[in-house]
Amino acid sequence: MEMTFVxxxxxxxxxxxxGVLRLPGFxxxxxxxxxxxxxxxxxxxxxxxERDRRDTWTVERPAQFQALIARGVFDGLGxxxxxxxDAFLGAGxxxxxxxxxxxxxxxxxxxxxxxxxxxxxxxxxxxxxxxxPAIRLFTILAPLEPQGGGTCYIAGSHRVALDRARSAAPxxxxxxxxxxxxxxxxxxxxxxxFARNGADRTRRFMDEAGVARGVEVRVxxxxxxxxxxxxxxxxxxxxxxxxxxxxxxMMVVQALTRHG
Numbered sequence: 001m002e003m004t005f006v007x008x009x010x011x012x013x014x015x016x017x018x019g020v021l022r023l024p025g026f027x028x029x030x031x032x033x034x035x036x037x038x039x040x041x042x043x044x045x046x047x048x049x050e051r052d053r054r055d056t057w058t059v060e061r062p063a064q065f066q067a068l069i070a071r072g073v074f075d076g077l078g079x080x081x082x083x084x085x086d087a088f089l090g091a092g093x094x095x096x097x098x099x100x101x102x103x104x105x106x107x108x109x110x111x112x113x114x115x116x117x118x119x120x121x122x123x124x125x126x127x128x129x130x131x132x133p134a135i136r137l138f139t140i141l142a143p144l145e146p147q148g149g150g151t152c153y154i155a156g157s158h159r160v161a162l163d164r165a166r167s168a169a170p171x172x173x174x175x176x177x178x179x180x181x182x183x184x185x186x187x188x189x190x191x192x193x194f195a196r197n198g199a200d201r202t203r204r205f206m207d208e209a210g211v212a213r214g215v216e217v218r219v220x221x222x223x224x225x226x227x228x229x230x231x232x233x234x235x236x237x238x239x240x241x242x243x244x245x246x247x248x249x250m251m252v253v254q255a256l257t258r259h260g
Contacts, residue, residue, distance in 0.1 A: 005083035019158035019233040026229040074101025106149035112244035114201035120176035123234035125161035134257040149243030
């Protein structure tokens with residue numbers, strides 16, 4: 001079944017400003033419910049994890065869902081993801097995967113705080129200066145509350161990275177670790193964010209905005225209803241987070257990349 005998606009000017013402006021665009025209810029609840037149920041069945045078979053028995057939730061971040069992916073369990077996302085990729089990257093310009101969707105599952109892990117480590121981006125900003133080379137898509141499969149393990153990202157950080165990339169030396173390839181080192185040296189907000197210690201991190205990094213290289217930055221979480229989908233810039237700093245809720249985080253992620 002084909003799907004259409006027209007990127008509105010307001011949506012494009014939001015994506016360019018923050019680096020993330022949320023599309024509420026992009027997929028039907030019944031379709032993503034079926035995908036979540038397939039994950040639960042797989043978890044029961046491989047790990048003995050049962051939906052209604054929290055004492056069986058013994059694996060914090062289960063992975064290796066290749067069997068589900070190969071069966072095409074998440075291929076129903078393909079038409080919608082294709083429509084989004086056409087709008088952002090251009091029809092016929094991106095590589096279509098054999099199957100769509102990789103599950104991200106995080107069971108309750110305890111106390112939540114703004115993460116300080118594993119911040120990274122998917123594509124070096126030096127590869128993003130002249131054109132958008134890729135997008136990363138996230139779809140929520142089950143209702144996801146704040147502090148429930150949703151992917152954390154730094155809104156505006158892609159603009160910070162791109163600003164630095166424009167002054168890169170010829171041949172300089174800014175990986176995540178390179179950019180983190182630069183920002184730790186040059187930008188106090190990032191220095192504090194990447195530090196292990198610090199009081200009231202939620203207020204400092206989420207409730208209040210910071211500034212780096214003249215760009216407003218703020219940590220945010222991917223939360224929402226089943227079927228909500230997020231489009232993320234490839235030079236966006238993001239990371240995993242703890243799940244302090246009573247239900248697992250269930251999402252699907254997919255990167256779509258331009259040819260060559």
